[in-house]
Amino acid sequence: MALKFNSILGFLLALVIATVLFHVSAAHGGRREVLAGSWSPIKNITDPEVVEIGKFAVNEHNKEAKTKLEFEKIIKGESQVIAGTNYRLVIAAKDGGEPHQYMAEVWDKPWEKYRNLTSFKDLRCNEEKGEQNCLFA
Numbered sequence: 001m002a003l004k005f006n007s008i009l010g011f012l013l014a015l016v017i018a019t020v021l022f023h024v025s026a027a028h029g030g031r032r033e034v035l036a037g038s039w040s041p042i043k044n045i046t047d048p049e050v051v052e053i054g055k056f057a058v059n060e061h062n063k064e065a066k067t068k069l070e071f072e073k074i075i076k077g078e079s080q081v082i083a084g085t086n087y088r089l090v091i092a093a094k095d096g097g098e099p100h101q102y103m104a105e106v107w108d109k110p111w112e113k114y115r116n117l118t119s120f121k122d123l124r125c126n127e128e129k130g131e132q133n134c135l136f137a
């Protein structure tokens with residue numbers, strides 16, 4: 001009788017432990033998914049780290065495309081945690097003195113001292129189509 005009670009208790013205990021472990025790992029997996037997948041808005045675009053990424057993007061683009069854009073400021077941005085941080089920034093820069101906006105993506109892995117401009121696009125609207133104001137919306 002005592003033996004039977006013990007084995008039932010043991011079974012229940014194992015069941016509780018298994019359930020707890022399952023929930024812990026499910027919660028863990030869920031959180032990892034969120035961390036590695038989604039883009040979240042950058043709250044403070046004057047954060048020196050964000051500004052540095054923006055300047056890096058403009059400088060890299062100048063080197064690659066032989067342009068002479070002058071960084072002005074970050075308009076807005078998003079970041080994504082994925083083996084480091086992926087930044088997607090809308091940047092104001094001057095092109096030959098004229099203000100324009102650009103969309104840059106930079107992958108930053110500080111501990112590896114790795115930082116790469118993965119995309120740089122001119123957001124200039126097609127002025128012939130009367131779209132010049134959509135830049136500053």
Ligand SMILES: *[C@@H]1O[C@H](CO)[C@@H](O)[C@H](O)[C@H]1NC(C)=O
Nearest residue numbers: 043044045046047048049051
């Ligand atoms: C944004 O960051 C800058 C520089 O670190 C700081 O001076 C400023 O107070 C911050 N602004 C907000 C709204 O947190």
Ligand SMILES: *[C@@H]1O[C@H](CO)[C@@H](O)[C@H](O)[C@H]1NC(C)=O
Nearest residue numbers: 107114115116117118119120
């Ligand atoms: C940086 O990114 C570009 C475009 O994705 C790629 O062609 C290049 O090899 C990367 N450079 C480094 C140092 O990883």
